[in-house]
Amino acid sequence: MMQRALDLGITRFFVPAIDSSYTEAMYALEREYPNHVFLMMGLHPTSVKEDYKEELRHVESQFKERSFCAVGEIGIDLHWDTSTLEIQKKAFKRQIQLAKKHQLPIVIHCRDAFDEIFEVLETEKDDDLYGIFHCFTGNLSQARKAMSFNMKLGIGGVVTFKNGKIDTFLNQIPLEHIVLETDSPYLAPVPFRGKRNESSYLTLICKKLSGIYGVSQTEVARITTENSKMIFKK
Ligand SMILES: [Zn+2]
Numbered sequence: 001m002m003q004r005a006l007d008l009g010i011t012r013f014f015v016p017a018i019d020s021s022y023t024e025a026m027y028a029l030e031r032e033y034p035n036h037v038f039l040m041m042g043l044h045p046t047s048v049k050e051d052y053k054e055e056l057r058h059v060e061s062q063f064k065e066r067s068f069c070a071v072g073e074i075g076i077d078l079h080w081d082t083s084t085l086e087i088q089k090k091a092f093k094r095q096i097q098l099a100k101k102h103q104l105p106i107v108i109h110c111r112d113a114f115d116e117i118f119e120v121l122e123t124e125k126d127d128d129l130y131g132i133f134h135c136f137t138g139n140l141s142q143a144r145k146a147m148s149f150n151m152k153l154g155i156g157g158v159v160t161f162k163n164g165k166i167d168t169f170l171n172q173i174p175l176e177h178i179v180l181e182t183d184s185p186y187l188a189p190v191p192f193r194g195k196r197n198e199s200s201y202l203t204l205i206c207k208k209l210s211g212i213y214g215v216s217q218t219e220v221a222r223i224t225t226e227n228s229k230m231i232f233k234k
Helices: 002-007 020-032 052-065 085-101 114-124 140-148 199-213 217-232
Strands: 013-015 037-041 070-077 106-111 131-133 151-155 178-180
Touching: 002 199, 013 020, 020 037, 020 052, 037 052, 052 085, 070 085, 070 114, 070 131, 085 106, 085 114, 106 114, 114 140, 140 151, 178 199, 178 217, 199 217
Parallel strands: 013 037, 037 070, 070 106, 106 131, 131 151, 151 178
Antiparallel strands: none
Protein backbone atom coordinates (compact mmCIF):
# COMPACT_ATOMS: atom_id res chain seq x y z
CA MET A 1 0.00 0.00 0.00
CA MET A 2 2.82 2.40 0.90
CA GLN A 3 4.65 1.55 -2.31
CA ARG A 4 1.58 2.18 -4.46
CA ALA A 5 1.34 5.68 -3.01
CA LEU A 6 5.08 6.36 -3.31
CA ASP A 7 4.96 5.27 -6.98
CA LEU A 8 2.36 8.01 -7.62
CA GLY A 9 4.49 10.71 -5.98
CA ILE A 10 2.67 10.71 -2.65
CA THR A 11 5.66 10.85 -0.35
CA ARG A 12 4.58 12.36 2.97
CA PHE A 13 2.30 10.39 5.28
CA PHE A 14 0.88 12.17 8.32
CA VAL A 15 -0.32 9.54 10.74
CA PRO A 16 -2.70 10.49 13.53
CA ALA A 17 -2.72 8.84 16.94
CA ILE A 18 -5.77 7.14 18.44
CA ASP A 19 -4.82 5.89 21.91
CA SER A 20 -1.99 4.11 23.73
CA SER A 21 -2.85 0.72 22.23
CA TYR A 22 -1.69 1.97 18.80
CA THR A 23 1.52 3.74 19.80
CA GLU A 24 3.90 0.85 19.18
CA ALA A 25 2.43 0.12 15.74
CA MET A 26 2.92 3.78 14.78
CA TYR A 27 6.57 3.71 15.84
CA ALA A 28 7.07 0.51 13.85
CA LEU A 29 5.66 2.12 10.68
CA GLU A 30 7.91 5.13 11.20
CA ARG A 31 10.96 2.88 11.58
CA GLU A 32 10.11 1.25 8.26
CA TYR A 33 9.63 4.57 6.39
CA PRO A 34 11.67 7.12 8.37
CA ASN A 35 11.81 9.63 5.51
CA HIS A 36 8.13 9.48 4.67
CA VAL A 37 6.12 8.86 7.82
CA PHE A 38 5.42 11.70 10.25
CA LEU A 39 3.62 10.90 13.45
CA MET A 40 1.14 12.84 15.51
CA MET A 41 0.45 12.12 19.15
CA GLY A 42 -2.85 12.56 20.95
CA LEU A 43 -5.96 10.92 22.35
CA HIS A 44 -8.77 10.45 19.82
CA PRO A 45 -12.22 11.57 21.06
CA THR A 46 -13.76 8.12 20.52
CA SER A 47 -11.09 6.74 22.89
CA VAL A 48 -11.94 9.23 25.65
CA LYS A 49 -13.34 6.92 28.36
CA GLU A 50 -13.20 6.73 32.16
CA ASP A 51 -9.45 6.15 31.98
CA TYR A 52 -8.84 9.30 29.89
CA LYS A 53 -6.55 10.92 32.46
CA GLU A 54 -4.25 7.94 32.32
CA GLU A 55 -4.37 8.05 28.50
CA LEU A 56 -3.48 11.75 28.56
CA ARG A 57 -0.52 10.98 30.80
CA HIS A 58 0.61 8.50 28.14
CA VAL A 59 0.34 11.22 25.47
CA GLU A 60 2.30 13.68 27.59
CA SER A 61 4.96 11.09 28.43
CA GLN A 62 5.59 10.47 24.71
CA PHE A 63 6.25 14.18 24.22
CA LYS A 64 8.94 13.99 26.90
CA GLU A 65 10.76 11.32 24.91
CA ARG A 66 10.58 12.58 21.33
CA SER A 67 8.96 15.05 18.95
CA PHE A 68 5.82 14.82 16.81
CA CYS A 69 4.45 16.81 13.87
CA ALA A 70 1.10 17.63 15.53
CA VAL A 71 -1.26 16.89 18.37
CA GLY A 72 -4.01 14.78 16.81
CA GLU A 73 -6.51 13.49 16.27
CA ILE A 74 -8.22 15.40 19.04
CA GLY A 75 -11.71 16.84 19.21
CA ILE A 76 -15.26 15.76 19.90
CA ASP A 77 -17.30 12.87 18.45
CA LEU A 78 -20.97 12.70 19.38
CA HIS A 79 -21.88 10.12 16.75
CA TRP A 80 -20.89 7.08 18.80
CA ASP A 81 -21.26 8.25 22.38
CA THR A 82 -22.82 11.43 23.77
CA SER A 83 -22.43 10.39 27.42
CA THR A 84 -18.71 11.29 27.36
CA LEU A 85 -19.22 14.85 26.07
CA GLU A 86 -17.92 16.55 29.21
CA ILE A 87 -14.73 14.50 29.43
CA GLN A 88 -14.25 14.79 25.65
CA LYS A 89 -14.31 18.58 26.05
CA LYS A 90 -11.78 18.40 28.89
CA ALA A 91 -9.44 16.11 26.97
CA PHE A 92 -9.73 18.33 23.86
CA LYS A 93 -8.93 21.51 25.77
CA ARG A 94 -6.01 19.98 27.65
CA GLN A 95 -4.50 18.70 24.39
CA ILE A 96 -4.89 22.07 22.67
CA GLN A 97 -2.85 23.51 25.51
CA LEU A 98 -0.27 20.75 25.07
CA ALA A 99 0.03 21.65 21.37
CA LYS A 100 0.54 25.32 22.17
CA LYS A 101 3.20 24.48 24.74
CA HIS A 102 5.12 22.58 22.05
CA GLN A 103 4.26 25.14 19.34
CA LEU A 104 2.54 22.46 17.28
CA PRO A 105 -0.59 22.38 15.14
CA ILE A 106 -3.67 20.45 16.21
CA VAL A 107 -5.57 18.06 13.95
CA ILE A 108 -9.24 18.13 14.82
CA HIS A 109 -11.68 15.23 14.56
CA CYS A 110 -15.26 16.54 14.55
CA ARG A 111 -18.31 14.34 14.18
CA ASP A 112 -21.80 15.69 14.90
CA ALA A 113 -20.12 18.25 17.14
CA PHE A 114 -19.41 21.53 15.33
CA ASP A 115 -20.99 23.74 18.02
CA GLU A 116 -19.22 21.92 20.85
CA ILE A 117 -15.85 22.10 19.05
CA PHE A 118 -16.24 25.80 18.25
CA GLU A 119 -17.16 26.46 21.86
CA VAL A 120 -13.86 24.95 23.07
CA LEU A 121 -11.83 26.64 20.31
CA GLU A 122 -13.32 29.99 21.30
CA THR A 123 -11.79 29.63 24.78
CA GLU A 124 -8.38 28.75 23.31
CA LYS A 125 -8.27 31.19 20.40
CA ASP A 126 -4.95 33.03 20.11
CA ASP A 127 -1.90 33.36 17.85
CA ASP A 128 -0.57 29.96 18.96
CA LEU A 129 -3.71 28.12 17.92
CA TYR A 130 -3.55 26.64 14.42
CA GLY A 131 -3.96 23.37 12.58
CA ILE A 132 -6.29 21.31 10.44
CA PHE A 133 -9.99 20.60 10.64
CA HIS A 134 -9.60 17.03 9.43
CA CYS A 135 -12.16 15.42 7.11
CA PHE A 136 -14.18 18.58 6.93
CA THR A 137 -17.86 17.83 6.23
CA GLY A 138 -19.63 21.01 7.33
CA ASN A 139 -21.32 23.82 5.41
CA LEU A 140 -19.89 27.09 4.11
CA SER A 141 -20.47 29.08 7.30
CA GLN A 142 -18.89 26.29 9.40
CA ALA A 143 -15.95 26.30 7.00
CA ARG A 144 -15.48 30.04 7.48
CA LYS A 145 -15.83 29.66 11.23
CA ALA A 146 -13.15 26.92 11.27
CA MET A 147 -10.85 29.18 9.24
CA SER A 148 -11.38 31.99 11.75
CA PHE A 149 -9.57 29.79 14.29
CA ASN A 150 -6.58 29.48 11.98
CA MET A 151 -7.60 26.05 10.71
CA LYS A 152 -7.06 24.65 7.24
CA LEU A 153 -9.73 22.33 5.94
CA GLY A 154 -8.73 18.71 5.37
CA ILE A 155 -10.57 17.49 2.29
CA GLY A 156 -10.92 13.78 1.59
CA GLY A 157 -13.17 11.20 -0.05
CA VAL A 158 -16.42 12.90 1.02
CA VAL A 159 -15.85 15.57 -1.65
CA THR A 160 -16.39 12.84 -4.29
CA PHE A 161 -19.68 11.60 -2.76
CA LYS A 162 -22.97 12.48 -4.47
CA ASN A 163 -24.54 13.48 -1.13
CA GLY A 164 -21.33 14.89 0.37
CA LYS A 165 -22.38 18.50 -0.37
CA ILE A 166 -19.00 20.14 0.27
CA ASP A 167 -18.28 20.08 -3.48
CA THR A 168 -21.13 22.60 -3.93
CA PHE A 169 -19.42 25.47 -2.07
CA LEU A 170 -15.76 24.52 -1.86
CA ASN A 171 -14.78 26.84 -4.72
CA GLN A 172 -15.72 29.77 -2.45
CA ILE A 173 -12.87 28.74 -0.13
CA PRO A 174 -9.44 29.66 -1.55
CA LEU A 175 -7.14 26.66 -2.14
CA GLU A 176 -4.69 28.30 0.26
CA HIS A 177 -6.96 27.05 3.07
CA ILE A 178 -7.17 23.43 1.88
CA VAL A 179 -5.08 20.32 2.48
CA LEU A 180 -5.73 16.92 0.91
CA GLU A 181 -6.13 13.78 2.96
CA THR A 182 -7.48 10.25 2.69
CA ASP A 183 -8.45 9.27 6.27
CA SER A 184 -7.45 5.72 5.22
CA PRO A 185 -8.73 3.14 5.79
CA TYR A 186 -12.03 5.08 6.02
CA LEU A 187 -14.02 7.19 3.55
CA ALA A 188 -12.59 5.88 0.28
CA PRO A 189 -13.37 8.22 -2.63
CA VAL A 190 -15.60 7.27 -5.58
CA PRO A 191 -15.24 4.79 -7.35
CA PHE A 192 -13.96 2.93 -4.28
CA ARG A 193 -16.61 4.23 -1.89
CA GLY A 194 -17.33 1.67 0.86
CA LYS A 195 -14.08 -0.19 0.24
CA ARG A 196 -10.82 0.04 2.18
CA ASN A 197 -9.27 3.45 1.56
CA GLU A 198 -5.54 3.87 0.94
CA SER A 199 -3.11 6.73 0.52
CA SER A 200 -2.66 6.31 -3.24
CA TYR A 201 -6.33 7.37 -3.66
CA LEU A 202 -5.22 10.89 -2.75
CA THR A 203 -4.85 11.36 -6.51
CA LEU A 204 -8.64 10.98 -6.86
CA ILE A 205 -9.23 13.79 -4.34
CA CYS A 206 -6.74 15.94 -6.22
CA LYS A 207 -8.53 15.23 -9.51
CA LYS A 208 -11.91 16.15 -8.02
CA LEU A 209 -10.56 19.45 -6.66
CA SER A 210 -8.99 20.22 -9.99
CA GLY A 211 -12.51 20.09 -11.47
CA ILE A 212 -14.08 22.15 -8.66
CA TYR A 213 -11.47 24.91 -8.80
CA GLY A 214 -10.85 24.81 -12.52
CA VAL A 215 -7.07 24.52 -12.14
CA SER A 216 -4.71 21.72 -13.11
CA GLN A 217 -4.06 18.77 -10.82
CA THR A 218 -0.43 19.83 -10.67
CA GLU A 219 -1.50 23.21 -9.35
CA VAL A 220 -3.84 21.68 -6.74
CA ALA A 221 -1.01 19.38 -5.63
CA ARG A 222 1.49 22.25 -5.49
CA ILE A 223 -0.67 24.59 -3.41
CA THR A 224 -2.00 21.95 -0.99
CA THR A 225 1.48 20.48 -0.50
CA GLU A 226 2.75 23.98 0.28
CA ASN A 227 -0.06 24.40 2.81
CA SER A 228 0.82 21.11 4.51
CA LYS A 229 4.46 22.18 4.75
CA MET A 230 3.46 25.42 6.41
CA ILE A 231 1.44 23.54 8.98
CA PHE A 232 3.62 20.55 9.73
CA LYS A 233 7.05 22.11 9.00
CA LYS A 234 7.91 18.79 7.32
ZN1 LIG B 1 -11.09 11.46 12.32
